[in-house]
Amino acid sequence: MRLLRLLSRPGFHLFLTGALMVLGFVLAHRLSERSGRDQLSALSTERLELYASNLAAELGRQASLPSLLAIDPTLQALMLAPGDAGRQRSASQTLARVNVRAGTSQIFVADLQGQVLTASEPLTPPARLPEVLAQGRSHFFAADPVTGSTDFYLLHPLRGSGPAGGVIVVRFNLAPLEATWVDLGLRSQNERILVADDQDVVIMSSVQPWKYAVLGHADPSRRAALQASARYPQAIGADLALPAALEAHRGRLVRLPLPGDVAEGRPMLAQQRQLVPLGLRLVALSDLTEVRQRAQLAAWGGAAFGASVGLLVLYLSSRRRALRQLTQAQTALRQAHAQLEQLVDSRTAELRHTNDALKTQIAQRLQTEGELLQASKLAVLGQMSAGLSHEVNQPLTALRALARNSIRLLETGRADAVAANLQIMDDMVERMSQITRQLKNFARKADEQVTGSVPLLDSVRNALLLLEHRSRPLGVQTDVDVPADLRVRAEANRLEQVLVNLFGNAMDAMADETERRLSVHVTVQDGRALVQVQDSGAGVGEADLHHLFEPFFTTKPAGEGLGLGLVISAKIVHEFGGTLRARPLPRGMSFEFDLAVAPWESPDV
Structure with a gap:
């Protein structure tokens, strides 16, 4: 009975579903990965044999050439008199012709001490040639000291008169074959090839950064010995974590770094084939990334199958339990219906109270937005106060000087000079009156519900006038292209606030630039006026472009901005029926918004 109760519990079925899901995930992953590795190993074995045959054929293509040259009469005559200049020249011509026809890199004849007697072209013999001659070897590998590519040398003895003798050496470069591997590696990212001596x-x-690397671990003494052996370039590469013993038909999992990969390297399946006559190891490395991706997909499929079985069992159990509970639920439903009626009455009263509170919050929010808008304007005025005080202080100083000068001129009876001074003083007073009048209008709290006909050019000029104390020291060149008779649907005070924010941001962006140009262009089309404010500043990065209209986001240094100017400007433009947008330019930024064009007969608000 206890077992039946346990089997009927939902928690047990959820546990069973989870267990089946995990079991299916693990089994499917292991089976898929093992099958993928076996298939990849078989395919890599076939390709390894193909690479080995290709390498052996390339190295053996010229294997008979040294022995054929050894019976050439010209070379035999040279060995009878190795020091004869005429015979050396004749032998050199013969070697040059054979070198061109056979497609080898170089052919030369050397004595038993490694000194070149004659050659198909001027050359420097490999540094390890005397060592190879002393060992009596018939071939060897060496690195080209100029290009760093691998050269293969074939040797055949030449007999002369007496104990003297020599050797004929044929050199051909393996760079074309290696280039074929590199091209294959670039086209097929799943397989890499390397050859170790x-x-x-x-x-x-096929991976150039692995060239002249050491398999396994090489201590400093071994590296010094390898560099001193004259078999490789002076710079021996880094260690490759590749085990010395590898199986040809069953690979081993290794991790090797590839260009652009993470530090721990990419998982690969390593297999090798020994080329005993040449003393080489041919290693094929197959990328396991795709195998693991397929295994992961199969694992999720197995997990889905296990989850489906568990969910099916859970559904059948839940259905039986639901039928049993249905009768109980009908009784409880009748009881709940009566309680629901009481709850609806109480909820209705609560919703009515909540609705009243929500209306109050909306009114407070609208009031707060208005106060925030006015605070932003006052913050702009505070930022402009220092420059504007300088603008007013200069005319005051000049007025004082002109007044004192006029007193002296009156004493001397120079009425014309006094009249000129008074005219200059009148112009200065008019200038200060214009600035203070515009400041008073800008600081005035606007009525957000009023939208009328506004001359756009006047708003642009007023905004530029407010910022003239900043634009003049910076040497900002302004380009205003606004039709003189264009009127738009807006409220003048708030429209000027938008323009002041955009112009001020443009001047901040151009503060560190050598060329400072502020352009205002207006295009009228289909009853809409598109206003474009463009600057020649450093612009905004792609990452910051999507956050420009977020509250409190700013690209200015700390203490120089709250990140509310663009947010408030976008809100004002939206209330005017337009949209404020930012668009990067090849040099600088362009902020654009559109407004409805007002008829000329509309009264100015």
Whole structure:
């Protein structure tokens, strides 16, 4: 009975569903990954044999050339008199012709001490040639000291008269074959090839950063010995974490770094094939990323299957339990109906109270937005106060000087000069009156419900006048292209606040630039006036462009902005029936908004 109660509990079915999901995930992942690795290993084995055959064929293509040259009469004559200049020249011409026809890199004849007797072209023999001659080897690998590519050398002895003798050496470069591997590696990102010599140093690779790297770990003494062996360039590459013993038909999981990968490297399946006659190891590295992705997809499929089985069991159990509870629910429903009627009455009263509170909050919010708008205007006025005080202080100083000068001129009876001074004083007073009048209008709290016909050019000029104390020291060049008779649907005070914010931001952006140009262009089309405010500043980065109209976001240094100017400007433009947008330019930014064009007969508000 206890077991039946346990089986009927929803928690047990959820646990069973989770267990089946985890089991399906693990089994599907392991089976898929094992199958993918086996398939990848078989495919890599076939390609490894193909690469080995290709390398052996390339190295053996010229294997018979040294022995054929050894019986050439010209070379045999040279060995009878190695020091004869005529025979050396004749032998050099013969070697040059053979070199061109055979497609090799170089062919030369050297004595048993490694000194070149004659060659198809002037050359410097490889540094390890005397060592190879002393060992009696028939071939060896060496790095080209100029290009760093791998060269393969074939040797065949030449017999002369007496104990003297020599060796004929044929050199051909493996760079074309390696370039084919590199191209294959670029086109197929799932497989890489490398060839290591008997010192476990990579001499050929489809991944160039692996060139001349050491397989396994090389301590400083071994690196010094490798660099001193004259077999490789002076710079031995970094260690590659590749084990010395690898199986040809069953790969081993390794992690090797690739260009642009993370530090721990990419998981790969490593397989190798020994080229015993050449003393080389050919290693194929297959990328397991795709195998693991397929295994992960299969794992999620197995998890989905396990979850489906668990959910099916849960559904059947829940359905039986639901039928049993249906009768109980009908009885409880009748009881709940009576309680619901009482609850509806109480909820209705609560909603009525909440609705009244919400209306109060909306009114407070509208009041707060108005206060925030006025505070923003006062903040702009505060930022302009220092410059404007300087604008007013200069005329006052000049008025004082002109007044004193006029007193002296009156004493001397120079009425014409006094009249000129009075005219200048009148112009200065008019200038100060214009600035203070515009400041008073700008600081006035606007009625947000009033929208009338506003001359757009006057609003632009008033905004530029308020910021003239900033634009003049910066040397800002203004370009205003606004039709003189254009009137738009807006409220003059708030429209000027939008323009002051946009012009002020433009001047901040151009403060550190050598060229400071502020342009205001207006285009009228289909009853709408598109206003474009453009600057030649540094612009805004792509990451910040999407946050410009978010509250309290600013690109200015700390203490120089609250991040509310564009937010308030966008709100004002929206209330005028337009939209404020930001668009990056090749040099600078463009802020644009559109307003409805008002008929010329409409009264100015």
